[in-house]
Amino acid sequence: MISLDEFRKNKEGRITPKALIEHLLANIDQVDTVGYVIKKKDGIIDAGWSETTHLEALGLYELGKNRIIFDMGEDETL
Secondary structure, eight states, X not given: OOOHHHHHHHHTTOOOHHHXXXXXXXXXXXXXXXXXXXXXXTSXXXXXXXXXXXXXXXXXXXXXXXXXXXXXXHHHHO
């Protein structure tokens, strides 16, 4: 069940960590490899990935970085 806070954030177009993980779990059968970077509430940053090569993990992170840069460019044209 989605909380009122989660509902409001989703309505505003904000994606919370909980919503992102629930989306991933709902589609887990389609996922082959996962990489993640998190910032904990105490400010510590951690990263990890599922079973894959180091090269593929680096490639996934690079693609993620490129996606963020692309999305930043789209925001500026709005």
